Amino acid sequence: MxxxxxxxxxxxPAPLQRVAGALVDWIPLxxxxxxxxxxxxxxxxxxxxPAPGTVAGKIVELFVTGQVFSHLYISLFRVVVGLxxxxxxxxxxxxxxxxxxxxxxxxxVFLAMTYPIPKTALVPLAILWLGVxxxxxxxxxxxxxxxxxxxxSYNAAGNVDQNLIWSAEMMGTEGRDVLLKVIFPATIPExxxxxxxxxxxxxxxxxxxxxxxxxxGMGYLILTSGQIGNYPRMFANIVVISAVAFVAVRLFEExxxxxxxxx
Amino acid sequence: MDGRVSISxxxxxxxxGAERTKAIEDLxxxxxxxxxxSVVGPSGCGKSTLLYLIAGFLDVTSGTISVDxxxxxxxxxxxGVVFQNxxxxxxxxxxxxxxxxxxxxxxxxxxxxxxxQQYIDMVDLSGFEEKxxxxxxxxxxxxxxxxxxxxxxxxxxxxxxPFGALDQPLxxxxxxxxxxxxxxxxxxxxxxxxxxxEAVYLSERVMIMTRHPGTKKTVSEINLDRSGSREEIVTxxxxxxxxxxxxxxxxxxTQTEVTL
Numbered sequence: 001m002x003x004x005x006x007x008x009x010x011x012x013p014a015p016l017q018r019v020a021g022a023l024v025d026w027i028p029l030x031x032x033x034x035x036x037x038x039x040x041x042x043x044x045x046x047x048x049x050p051a052p053g054t055v056a057g058k059i060v061e062l063f064v065t066g067q068v069f070s071h072l073y074i075s076l077f078r079v080v081v082g083l084x085x086x087x088x089x090x091x092x093x094x095x096x097x098x099x100x101x102x103x104x105x106x107x108x109v110f111l112a113m114t115y116p117i118p119k120t121a122l123v124p125l126a127i128l129w130l131g132v133x134x135x136x137x138x139x140x141x142x143x144x145x146x147x148x149x150x151x152x153s154y155n156a157a158g159n160v161d162q163n164l165i166w167s168a169e170m171m172g173t174e175g176r177d178v179l180l181k182v183i184f185p186a187t188i189p190e191x192x193x194x195x196x197x198x199x200x201x202x203x204x205x206x207x208x209x210x211x212x213x214x215x216x217g218m219g220y221l222i223l224t225s226g227q228i229g230n231y232p233r234m235f236a237n238i239v240v241i242s243a244v245a246f247v248a249v250r251l252f253e254e255x256x257x258x259x260x261x262x263x
Numbered sequence: 264m265d266g267r268v269s270i271s272x273x274x275x276x277x278x279x280g281a282e283r284t285k286a287i288e289d290l291x292x293x294x295x296x297x298x299x300x301s302v303v304g305p306s307g308c309g310k311s312t313l314l315y316l317i318a319g320f321l322d323v324t325s326g327t328i329s330v331d332x333x334x335x336x337x338x339x340x341x342x343g344v345v346f347q348n349x350x351x352x353x354x355x356x357x358x359x360x361x362x363x364x365x366x367x368x369x370x371x372x373x374x375x376x377x378x379x380q381q382y383i384d385m386v387d388l389s390g391f392e393e394k395x396x397x398x399x400x401x402x403x404x405x406x407x408x409x410x411x412x413x414x415x416x417x418x419x420x421x422x423x424x425p426f427g428a429l430d431q432p433l434x435x436x437x438x439x440x441x442x443x444x445x446x447x448x449x450x451x452x453x454x455x456x457x458x459x460x461e462a463v464y465l466s467e468r469v470m471i472m473t474r475h476p477g478t479k480k481t482v483s484e485i486n487l488d489r490s491g492s493r494e495e496i497v498t499x500x501x502x503x504x505x506x507x508x509x510x511x512x513x514x515x516x517t518q519t520e521v522t523l
Contacts, residue, residue: 163350166320169338171364171415185354262354262395 050232058236068221068240075206075217075241078134079248082141083195083202090146090198091191094153095183111150119144120208127213137209137217144205145198152194156187189263192256199252203245218244264296265331266341266418266451268317273326275312286312288476289326294453294468296331296418299445301454301462301469303509305516309477310455314423317453318344330419340368342419343412347427349404351396357383357407358392364415382410385444402433406440413444419451426461438465439493459513463487463505464497471512481512 012020033052040051050058062068096103119140126136160183168182210219218241225234275287286309294300304310315321317328319337328335330342351360361379370378383389386406396404405425412420426434442465445452456462462469466485473480485505487496496502 161348161350163346163348164352166318166338166344167346167350167352167411168363168367169320170318170340170342170344172340172367182352185352188354262397 048231050235054232055235055239058232059239062233062236062240068237071217071221072240072244074134075210075219076244078137078210078217079141079202079206082138082206083145083198085138086142086145086149086198087191087195089142090149090194091153091184091187093146094150094191094194095157095179095187097150097154098157099179099183111147114143115147119205123209123212126209132213132215134214134216136213137206140209141202141205144201148197148201149191149194152190152197153187156190157183160186189260192260196249196252196256199249200245203241203248207241264449266296267331268294268419268451268453269327269329269332270313270317271327271329273313273316273328274324275309275316275321276324285476287316288478290478292470292479292482294451296451297449298468299452299454299466301456301466302472303456303459303462303469303513304472304477304480305474305513306457308472308474308516310472311423313472313477314344314421314453314455317419318342318421340364340415341417342421343415343417345405345408345412345420345422345425347424349396349401349408351404351407351411353396356393356395357388357399360396360407361411361414363411368415379410379414382414385413386410386440401429402437405429405437409441409444413448413450417450419453422452422454424455424457427456427458434461435493441465442489459506459510460497463502463509464493469509471509471516474516480516483509483512 010017036049037052040046040049046054093103093107097107098104122143123136123140126139130136130139164186165178165182168178173181206217207219207222210217211223214220218237221237222234222241225231225237270290270292273287273290274285277284277286290313302310302313312321316323317335319335319339319342335342352363355363358379361383362375365375365378380389380392383392386409388403388406388410391399391403396407399407408425426437429437438461441452444450452465454462454465463485469483469485471480471483472478483505487499487501487505489496
């Protein structure tokens, strides 16, 4: 919610503020849906841009018939595993590079080289190595999510207040324990920022991989729906995966806020 | 008494080749166990470097620093440092900050809690145990930092302009609190400051350092009658005399700074 709107809302009684705030948040989306409804059938043929009502009906159908669930599960599984692996590897790599010159020298060149490559461009290569399926999708999600997490933890771990480290050393913390007891906790806020950036990227990478290299998953459903000309179903699947990604981001932000009471 | 710091022919050089700068040169100084000694000097004179060398954060280039006759080897729990920026662990509550050193020392949980509580009470922070550092004012943060350092019972307190970021009334109240604690606990204190009045008010001896490369210029013994109130002390003639002596010696150094 913007600053200007929040100022208007502050004038309202407290219970109304929450409701009004929520409404304001959803106005842009409502406008898009209304425009979509107006354009569909009038400016653009319903065959290629089905009306929102039709798509909503398809979404209900997808869930009632249960045909979406197995695909949604496999997609979520791929996101969770790919993102999970990138979090573990990203933190280790980021902190390792920040605190050790050999590690930094070794990985710096790889990061610089892989940074500009769109990770989804590696799907054909991943198929060659891992075949069509879950492993390929996980690899692409992992690679796409790795960079934001590495870069955020790398920067933060390199900028930890030296006095914090010295204080801990003075109190008897030595060697690897400094990483665990000072550097890592001090870096948590930026690590979570990196993960926050990675969550939507994970879904982008997932769908891109599934569009090309999968026989299951939401990306596969979108592709096959389009191939058989069932555009309402294709749109329905796009809306479902977008909504899932949106909820994932919001949930993560909620968790982060609770975790970071100390910042 | 334990806690004697002996600095002998100390030299500290930063960098190499053309970048080479001598921060400290030929400095010999001794702080007795239980003594309160301040170090004042113009900015850039190496007084913080001196403190970090005593702490063991930096390596000496030549010369020795010993505690009770044993040359120091890196940081250690016989010494405790209080920084100007508090350096509290922001992810730990007040209580968890104060117990950190005890955890590292392997003190059992129950004992840890009673010791931590004792020092939190000593710095008048009872009721704030579960707060995080960000919820505290600067003065309170510095009291937590002091409690955290005292809790693991170092013999020597190394303080790097600890009250430099605080406003005058707060600084004075923390100075008095520090003097009370020093009187009760019999610690050696090495106190770095650029504030002449603060140095004279707190210390038994004040070492003035020369500017670049830093070394001992003069040492002033401060024999103040500290039985009275702050007002009686700071308005006394003796206080003014000590302050003038230290100020003049320091001023000569800052003058050279301007002409350079």
